[in-house]
Amino acid sequence: MNSQNFIITAAQMTAIESQVFAAGMPVAALMEKAAMTLTNAILALEITSAVKTVGVLVGPGHNGGDALVVARELALRGWVVWLYVPAEDCKPLTQNHLDYADYLGLPRVESVAGLADCDLIIDGLFGFGLTRPITGALAGAIATLNRMTQTVISIDLPSGIHTDTGAVLGDAIRADYTFCLGLWKRAFFQEQALPFLGQVACLDLGLPPQAIAAVLNNPPVHQRFTETEFRARLPLPRAVVTHKYQQGHALLICGSQQYAGSAILTGLGARATGVGMLTIAVPASLKPLVVAQLPEALVVACPETPEGAIAALPLDLSRYDAIACGPGLTLGAEAILGSVLAATVPLLLDADGLNLLGTAVERLRERSAPTILTPHVGEFRRLFPDLDPSDRFVATLAAAAQTGAIVLLKGARTAIASPDGNFWVIPESTPGLARGGSGDVLTGLLAGLWAGASGPAVDVAAAAAFWHAAAGQRAAAAYTELGVDPLRLAATLGACLAGSEPTPPSGHS
Numbered sequence: 001m002n003s004q005n006f007i008i009t010a011a012q013m014t015a016i017e018s019q020v021f022a023a024g025m026p027v028a029a030l031m032e033k034a035a036m037t038l039t040n041a042i043l044a045l046e047i048t049s050a051v052k053t054v055g056v057l058v059g060p061g062h063n064g065g066d067a068l069v070v071a072r073e074l075a076l077r078g079w080v081v082w083l084y085v086p087a088e089d090c091k092p093l094t095q096n097h098l099d100y101a102d103y104l105g106l107p108r109v110e111s112v113a114g115l116a117d118c119d120l121i122i123d124g125l126f127g128f129g130l131t132r133p134i135t136g137a138l139a140g141a142i143a144t145l146n147r148m149t150q151t152v153i154s155i156d157l158p159s160g161i162h163t164d165t166g167a168v169l170g171d172a173i174r175a176d177y178t179f180c181l182g183l184w185k186r187a188f189f190q191e192q193a194l195p196f197l198g199q200v201a202c203l204d205l206g207l208p209p210q211a212i213a214a215v216l217n218n219p220p221v222h223q224r225f226t227e228t229e230f231r232a233r234l235p236l237p238r239a240v241v242t243h244k245y246q247q248g249h250a251l252l253i254c255g256s257q258q259y260a261g262s263a264i265l266t267g268l269g270a271r272a273t274g275v276g277m278l279t280i281a282v283p284a285s286l287k288p289l290v291v292a293q294l295p296e297a298l299v300v301a302c303p304e305t306p307e308g309a310i311a312a313l314p315l316d317l318s319r320y321d322a323i324a325c326g327p328g329l330t331l332g333a334e335a336i337l338g339s340v341l342a343a344t345v346p347l348l349l350d351a352d353g354l355n356l357l358g359t360a361v362e363r364l365r366e367r368s369a370p371t372i373l374t375p376h377v378g379e380f381r382r383l384f385p386d387l388d389p390s391d392r393f394v395a396t397l398a399a400a401a402q403t404g405a406i407v408l409l410k411g412a413r414t415a416i417a418s419p420d421g422n423f424w425v426i427p428e429s430t431p432g433l434a435r436g437g438s439g440d441v442l443t444g445l446l447a448g449l450w451a452g453a454s455g456p457a458v459d460v461a462a463a464a465a466f467w468h469a470a471a472g473q474r475a476a477a478a479y480t481e482l483g484v485d486p487l488r489l490a491a492t493l494g495a496c497l498a499g500s501e502p503t504p505p506s507g508h509s
Contacts, residue, residue, distance in 0.1 A: 003212050004204055005229075007184045007222040007393075007425065010129045010163035012215050016183070019211035028093055030205070031062060034181050035069030037203045038155060041179055042070065043077075047151055048120065053080040055115030055150075059125035059159070060087035061094065066155050066181075067124020068097035075106055082115055083108045086125075086138055112141040112148075120151050123173050127156035128163040128185055133170030142171045154178045157187055158196045165391045166190025179203050183212070184224065186393055189413040189425045220422040222393060225462045229424075230470075233463040234497070235274075235453045247276025248452030251320040252444060253340065253353075254327040255282040257308025260289060262328025262351075265437045265486045267294045269444025270324075272493035275452045279320070283310055309333040317343035324447035326353025327440040341367060346450055346457065350374045350443040354383060364403045370457045371405035372450075374443060380409055397423060406458045408446075410439065414465045418458035426462070429469040432476040432484030441490050442468045470496045 008016075021027055042048055056071040058064040064087075075081045083106055090098060109115055123145075125138075134142060142160060145152070152175045157163060160172025166187040176198040180188060182205045187193045223229075238247070250270050255263030263282045270278050271294065278297045282290055283304035290299045303311040309332030317323060317339065325340050329352035337356045340347065346369050349357060354375055357363070361383055364371050373383070380389045384402070389395045392409055396417035399407040409415045414426040446464035453460050471492040475484045 002228075003183065003207070003209065004202060005184070005224040005226060006212070006216065007186055007189060007224060008216070009186060013128055013163075013183065013185065015215040016207060016211050019214050020207065023208070023211070027062075031065050031093065032069060034203075034205055035066045036073065037205060038066065038179055038181070039070050039073045041201065041203055042074075042122075042153060045177065051079065051119040053082070053118045054120045054122060055082045055084060055109070055118035056122045057112070057125045057145075057159070058083055058085045058087075058090075058094075058098065059127075060090045061126065062091060063127030063155055064090060064124050065094035065097050066127070067122055068094065068101055070122060070124070070155075071101060071106060072097070072104065075104060081106050082118060084112055084115060084141075086141060112144045115150075116148060118150055120153065121145065121148070123152055123154040123159050123175060125159035125173070127181070130157075130160070130162065130169060134160050134172075135170050139171040142173055146174050151176045152198075154198075156181045157185060158193075161187050161193050161196055163187050164393075166193030167390075168192065168196070172196050174198075177201075181205060182207055186222075189224075189415070189427065190390070190392060191412050192390060194412055220420070222423040222425070224427045225416075225424040225466050226427070227466075227470075229459075230463050230466045233453065233455055233459050235449075236497075244276035247274065248321045248448070248450075249277035249279065249319070250275045250447045250451035251315070251317070251323045252278070252280045252327075252447060253310065253313065253323065253325040253336065254280070254329060254440070254443075255286050255290070256310070256328050256330045256332065257283060257285065257304075258330055259328030260286050261437065262440050263290050264293045265440035265490065266324065266327045266444035266447075267297055268487070268490035269441035269446075269493070270448035271296070271444070272490060273445060273448030273452060275448035278448065279315075281310065281313060281315060283308055305332050307332045310336055312336065313339055318345060320345050320451070322346045322348065322447050322451035324348040324350065324443050326350040326356075327443050329353065329356070331355060344368050346370045346372075348372045348374065348443060348447055348450065350439065351379075354379050357383070359383060359385065361403045361405075364405045367404075371403070372408060372446065372457060372461050373399075373403070373405050374408045374410060374439070374446070374461075376410045376439065392425070393423065397421065406461050408461050408465060410442070410465075414469065416458055416462045416465060418456070422456070422458045424458065424462035426465050426469050428473060430472045430476040430481060430484065432481035433469070433472040433489070435485070437486030438468075438472070438484075438489060441486050441493075445493065467493060467496060
């Protein structure tokens with residue numbers, strides 16, 4: 001495992017640091033190493049080439065100490081550095097660096113407004129571990145800073161963000177860049193924190209593997225799902241000698257007169273996986289439309305209700321390697337839910353498949369085969385009214401434990417959890433995916449991949465979510481965020497396999 005992909009809590013980071021200090025590493029030495037690494041990262045940003053004057057916000061703890069070392073180094077490189085030090089009492093090591101800054105003659109300002117003429121602001125007020133709301137004069141200072149126009153770089157986390165939940169504690173700095181130190185903190189993947197983070201990167205401090213293992217010694221570990229993980233889970237290369245029946249058979253149950261396009265979009269997602277056989281069950285009246293768009297699929301005309309929903313499934317569900325049920329069905333398809341849940345093959349429920357299930361999630365425990373649920377936040381709230389999805393780590397793991405299913409909570413940072421505690425998060429996406437039909441493409445993509453791939457279902461779900469997000473990013477880069485329509489998204493999926501992932505902005509990882 002690559003420790004740079006681990007996602008940890010504030011308590012775990014504190015425990016890892018304690019392991020390092022107990023082994024003999026001086027606190028001052030680790031601070032110096034972290035701050036020097038941070039200084040080099042700041043200097044590597046393209047935006048800093050024209051910077052002459054920098055304002056540094058100094059907090060009372062070791063985050064303030066990191067900031068003071070950076071301030072010292074930038075001053076020694078000829079930058080004009082101004083300090084804002086709102087706290088009267090600092091931790092001893094931070095105070096040592098503050099005393100040295102005074103010796104070097106680094107001037108201080110009495111308020112954040114005094115930094116208005118600086119080209120750049122470095123936020124070193126609070127790093128990880130903040131739990132109390134920021135109030136009073138300091139909250140006012142943050143509000144003033146957020147109205148200013150300078151580029152802001154935060155050390156470890158923007159001040160005012162809860163390390164684990166990403167919640168705003170009173171008020172928080174809106175950074176343009178955030179450099180996470182050592183290991184990724186959970187807040188970087190909580191949606192409420194994203195507007196405050198800006199572009200992000202995690203700086204490797206060379207923390208000893210044995211110190212990390214001593215704290216994270218009870219796998220599974222929460223991790224970022226990366227390009228490397230994605231490639232390792234694709235069913236590629238195929239065997240030289242193979243045939244379609246060895247490449248998986250996926251069944252999609254989708255569509256209605258009201259939502260006819262859902263069947264097509266779901267089918268296009270499945271097609272992109274190269275699944276050996278694809279069957280699509282739709283209301284009988286939709287069959288000509290679907291055949292015209294997906295001529296290679298076996299399209300099954302199902303009896304339909306007067307309202308145009310699937311009324312029954314004239315299929316032997318045991319024949320398939322994976323089933324996806326839900327996109328565009330409407331609640332009029334309620335008659336098919338029982339037979340779908342009773343199927344002894346892997347099952348994905350999305351959209352109206354989830355709505356038909358309702359809060360009766362305990363029914364999933366009766367299934368003999370794996371189940372994947374793919375709700376967005378609104379669907380998650382309806383399925384699990386007692387769980388708060390604002391903390392994606394806690395909520396998805398609790399939902400998976402409650403249902404015995406893999407839960408894929410869609411969003412800007414899609415989270416995937418399994419009942420045994422495995423957890424992945426997709427570290428990048430694009431708001432261009434926030435449009436109708438995007439989820440249908442994901443459902444087909446996941447069903448096709450699941451039918452033809454091997455390995456744990458939680459990994460397959462993460463691979464599909466990563467692929468979907470990468471295609472969205474690629475389409476947004478080519479056509480802007482407004483141009484990521486579902487047809488274009490589906491057409492871009494193949495290009496993600498042929499080439500590398502989109503190049504992130506400078507300083508972003």
